[in-house]
Amino acid sequence: MPVSDSTISALIDLNRADAEGLVAQLTSQLRALIATGRLGKGCALPSSRRLAGDLGVSRNTVTYAFEQLAAEGYLEASHGRRPVVTVDGSERIEGTGAVASKTRATRTQLSPWASKLKQTDWPMSYQAPLKPLRPGHGDFREFPNEVWARCLRRSAVHAARRELGPVNRTRLREALAHYLATSRGVRAIADQIMILPSAQAALSLIAAALITPGDEVWVEDPGYPGAAAAFRGSGARVTGMKLDAQGMQRVPEAPAPRLIFMTPSHQHPTGRLMSLERRTAFLGASQPGKTWIVEDDYDGEFHYDSRPVPALQGLDAHGRVFYVGTFSKAMTSDIRLGYLVAPPALAGILEIAQRHIGLIASSHVQEALAEFIADGHFLAHLRRVRRLYHARRDHLAEGLERHLGEVLTAEVPSGGIQLVARLRRGRADHAAVKRLGEAGVVTRALSSLALDKPRDHGLLLGFAAWRENEISAALRTMASCF
Ligand SMILES: Cc1ncc(COP(=O)(O)O)c(C=O)c1O
Known part of the structure; x- marks a missing residue:
């Protein structure tokens, strides 16, 4: 009509x-x-x-x-x-x-927060069909479902014998503290770790606990839209910081904000690794108790070219960094488990806030995961898929160079689950995504990840979730679309 x-x-x-x-x-x-x-x-x-x-x-x-x-x-x-x-x-x-x-x-009377939700296309735009080369996932088909089912079953059977009460299960907290210390260089005792339904839940919890409306928050631009959404949800003024080869840039003359959100291990979406010099500069700029850093290590398990760079949190001697992680990429997103390592001074109040908001993960699943980690299944799974994803990254990067080198320039990340291919000419990445989507290849426009005016134009392509033959077929389709 x-x-x-x-x-x-x-x-x-x-x-x-x-x-x-x-x-x-x-x-x-x-x-x-x-x-x-x-x-x-x-x-x-x-x-x-x-x-x-x-x-x-x-x-x-x-x-x-x-x-x-x-x-x-x-x-x-x-x-x-x-x-x-x-x-x-x-x-x-x-x-x-x-x-x-x-x-x-x-025209229902919604809260100011809810009435703005419909103005943004996040997270709807993240719900693309699960087809090659959709970014943002590991390969769920490789997950050892039988082993996981046994852990879940044992956890359910033993439920009656478990202590009721702790929302963050001690066994999982301890297993995670050990894993994060040895694999990611995170310095934390078990009590600092909150187990949450997702990384997004961790960002919302931090925002609820720390942001007063009007507070300034810096995020990466382009970056992860969920972070800006979480901080804006608490009334923050969110400013995008440009990137260079070393990752997020700092504007030295700008007054320090309340909070700085970053993905230093593999910047989302470009995959860039933040240099040690830049990490130290950001830590230096964050005054204890005034400016906090949120480090989102959403896919830090996956590194291919060299030893992984330890987490920024491990460099911090003054308790200024929140470390956020998720099992959405390393296991499957349906598992709905993430975690937050809080600075020691804030762990107590965050656990209270967690209960108030109800961001509590199922004890059955927490106990199952504690066993999955303690029995070595988690590390074994990571070792196996890391090899697969490494080969898939190389396959996609080589294929892009060979078949689409005239139109796209791939930025090959040293880790992670996706890569950015920039358009050599023009800025029509939305049109390219639409054309490819119609031909059956799912990608994401780099410009859609801009906080404000898009500066970068290209395609975000997932490699981890797709087998080499699926990547080859997608590349052939892509070559026929340009
Ligand atoms: C940078 C980044 N952080 C966090 C998340 C969200 O993880 P979760 O599913 O645990 O909320 C994503 C999901 O794509 C992401 O890309």
Whole structure:
């Protein structure tokens, strides 16, 4: 059904006081209206002059938003004509399997936090079909399900004999403290470790405990959208820090923020390793008790070219670093287990906060995992898949060079589960992702991971989850698409 210009204007709600600029707000609100089917395929949007007038913003603001959505494949915009929606909310957008619902946007009174959720496409855009070369996963098919099932069974059978009460099971905390010390150089006693349903839960817990609305938080740009989402959820002003070859950059003259979020082992998404010099600089900038660092080591188990670089947390002698990890990549994401190593001074209050929010992982699963680790199955699994993923990384990197070297430049990471291939020409990564998605290859646009205005354009390609023959087939399809 056609939607009138005035209805479209009325559906937009811009806030000049918001740290997110007007262009970003308008772009994300229009994107959400299209993605939810509120503005269907073929719907003509108001002209930039009309919409700018209705919303009381400059015409450039509207034009930039239209251009961005056209680049992402949501709109067709040509000079002198009203832009037209080119996708249906029920279709998969950019091959990511985004949106299903066509229900009407409601005007229910939501909290300020919840009312902003619909303006962002994270995490929907992370729910692409599970097909090559979807990034972000290990190979679940390689997980030793039979062994894991035995651990789960034993844990359930022994449940009646277990002490009730501790939300963070001692056996798992101790197993993790030992594993993290020996494998990642993390310095922690068991009491500092919270067992949570995910790394994302750890970020939300940190945000709830430390952020006062208006606090400044630095994140990597491009970076992991879940981090910005968690900190914004607590009212933080989130600023993106550019990257260079050494990882996240620090702006020396900028006043130290409340919190700095980083992925120093393999920067998400570029895979870059933060240099020791940069790590030391960030530690130096974080004053104990004032500026905290959150180190997200989401795939630090996977390193291929040299010995793994120890965690930043292990370099910190003053208890300024939160260390976050997850079993989503190393085991399977369905296991729903992550952890947080809190600075000693905050461990007690974080455990109380954890109970208040209810971010508690099942004791059955915690006990099963403690046994899985103690009996050596976890390390054995890691050793096996590390070899596989190493070969898959090389296979993808070589194939990209051989078949797509004219159009893409791969940045080969020393570890991790995915790599970035930059477009040699142009900035149309959304269009490329859409074209590849239609041909059956799932990728992610690098520009979609920008916090603000995208500076980087390319494709994020997963290698860990895909067998070499699957990678070869995907490369052939890709070569026919460019
Ligand atoms: C950098 C980074 N951190 C954290 C996570 C989330 O992990 P979890 O599934 O445990 O929430 C992801 C997931 O893709 C990630 O890429």
